[in-house]
Amino acid sequence: MAVRTQPVHSGALMNDFLTHNTTALRNALAAAEELLEHHFRTAAQPCGSATAAELTRAVREVDLDNPTGDLPSALAELSPLWLDHAVWYHHPYYASHLNCPIAASAVAGETIATSLNTAVESWDQAGAAAVMELHLLDWVCAHIGWEGPGVPKKNNDETTPPVRGVFTSGGTQSNLQALYIAREKALRVLSTTGLSHQEKMGRLRFLTSEDTHYSVARAVRLLGLGDEALLTIPAPPTAPGTMCPQALSETLQRAEKEELTVAAVVATAGTTDRGAIDPLLPIGNVCAEHATHLHVDAAYGGALLVSPTARHRLRGIELADSVTVDFHKGFYQPVACSAVVFRNPGDLGHVTHHADYLNPQDSYLTPQGSARVNLADYSLQTTRRFDALKLWVTLRTHGSRPIGEAFDRCCELAANAAEQLREFPNLRLVASPELSTLLFAPADPQAGTQKTVESVREQLMAQGHALVATTVVETNPCFKLTILDPALTPAELRGVLAAVSDRLDRQRPFPAAT
Ligand SMILES: Cc1ncc(COP(=O)(O)O)c(C=O)c1O
Incomplete structure (x- = not known):
């Protein structure tokens, strides 16, 4: 049966309410484009000058139960309410936070993903979209260098796509997921000690630099640990804002003597303020010596993975066990677009939770069932946007150069x-x-x-x-x-x-x- 593309309801409103009506979709996109074109051309300041009180008053006056009745009017209302005051990240005098102007190709990908409203969490909602996300994550892993000697080989069995990571809402969520998995791994190691859950939790430590992103401290708290569980490693005098590998080594030795378990060392590749990159190679070697999970927060500096001139500055990132990369920072992608990837795909098993409604045992039913992947098994989210598509479209249009x-x-x-x-x-x-x-x-x-x-x-x-x-x-x-x-x-x-x-x-x- 063909997909309906014509109005099916008699009411005037319903005719252009849903995107089944392709004319409604076309008109909506055209109206949005017209509004955007106007504002992109005329935005003369990086932001408006209205006060918070003025903005609040204007917004609060809108009666959400009293619609304008048509899309052009609803969009026209957005100009005085928001767009005239919006912050324009592409304005030459915007230089504030880690917001990027975005690739036009990504907007096409974003629009398509949004118009289909694809949710990637289970095979029966996503199918090929899930495989595309996994292919893109493999691409990230390859750029990190996780295909080389000593690194577990990708599973080449075509029927079961290896899952190396997951797209997330941002660096904050990526870091949380990495630290959660590191905590679970550490608790598993402690499972033979006979200690109670509380005692095991009391022994866990995360080590990071003084300039680590605040989301790391918050993740540690969310994971049920006290502030004492986060130890900061000082910077060497020659490289402020970074983690001193020698001090890290000494702290790991001390932790072992004190029978503490370091769940993860969190290094940063591009701190938020200085942009400082921790010395990843020596840190990776120290972590390997102590068999400690190394997480690299490359939310900001991850863009160097595709730099034609400065990729070497991330030397050692391949020694990480997990890496955060924000594509909505240095990869010129619309918010939200981030990923957390793992060297050992098995690590992702720590977030898997069987939900009957999302995990039908397809493999009993069809010979191809085992090739299906339910991405909810690897994510902290359930309903999740197909954020990978925009990056996909950018890479397929221009490549990474x-x-x-x-x-x-x-x-x-x-x-x-x-x-x-x-x-x-x-x-x-x-x-x-x-x-x-x-x-x-x-x-x-x-x-x-x-x-x-x-x-x-x-x-x-x-x-x-x-x-x-x-x-x-x-x-x-x-x-x-x-x-x-x-x-x-x-x-x-x-x-x-x-x-x-x-x-x-x-x-x-x-x-x-x-
Ligand atoms: C180093 C670093 N890590 C993590 C984050 C958090 O990323 P997000 O804002 O995408 O959650 C940021 C944000 O600026 C960051 O600079």
Whole structure:
């Protein structure tokens, strides 16, 4: 029987309510495109200047029980409510967080996945989509280097696709899943000790650097462990923001003496503020010596996997047991698009939970049944979007080279911005850029207070002039530019630096607290 593409209901509303009606789908996409085209062409500021009170009032006035009655009107309403104030990540004066402009090819993939509303969790909902996701994850594993000597071979039996990882909603979820699996592995090792569950949990430790992403600490808590379970390894004096392999080795030895079990070492390939990359090779060797799970959070720096010039900076990532990669950062993919992958596919078995409604025993029924894969068996989510499709379409359109080149360019631009900073006497460089971030602060220590720095950022944002971030690095309040738009020019970066410098100069000193 053919798929219905014509209206089936008599009511006027139902005629264009669902996408069975291909005219409704076409009109919806065309209306959305028209609105977007207008805003992309006319967005003159990185964000609007309305106050939170004004935005809240306008939104709260919308009566959701009183519809506009047609899509063009509903979309037109979005302009004053949101799009006129939206943050435009492709604007030259947006340099705030790890948000990227996105590949147009990815939007095509995203639109198709959304229009089909594919949910990838079980074979009977996804089929080929699941196999495409797995193929893409294998591609990530190959770029990590998990096909080389000493690495378990991919299962070449074509009837059972090997599952090497899973797409997730972001680095936060990817890290949580990796740490969960590491915890389960450690508890299994402790299962022969005769200890109670509580005692075993009390022995677990995770080791990480001082600059690890906050999601790691939160994951440890979510896994039922106290704050004492997260130990930070200091940085060597020569490489601030990274993990010292010697200190790691000593901590692992001490942990063994104290009968503690290190569930995982969490290294970072691209810290959020500095972009610092932990020395993965020596860390990997230390972890191998101690048979400890190494997780690499490459949410940010993972884009170097496809860099034509800087792939070597991830040397040693192949020694990891699990890796987080965010495609919605340096791979120019729409939010959400991230993955966590595992060197040993067996590790994913720790999240498998049999649900009768999702796991029919197909293999009894059809000779091909055993080739079917239910991705819910490997994910913390059940209903899950086919987020892999957008990356798939980008890779099939362009290959990975332009992604790597774009990320390289952003790193060059950050270095260029560091050079240009010298021309602003009221600003000083806090740390040389490691990837595509730039950390700088007021040159005058009197002006270097958190209040001043945040006030400058706030004023630039309030005017809708430029968006920069602020953070604290080794107790220094600083400004941060995060550059992910390869189309930026040095002159535009200079404009952002000039805006910060100018605002800082016009800052009135805060009255002393009484
Ligand atoms: C190093 C690092 N890890 C993890 C995350 C969390 O990723 P997400 O925001 O996709 O959850 C970030 C976010 O900036 C990050 O920089």
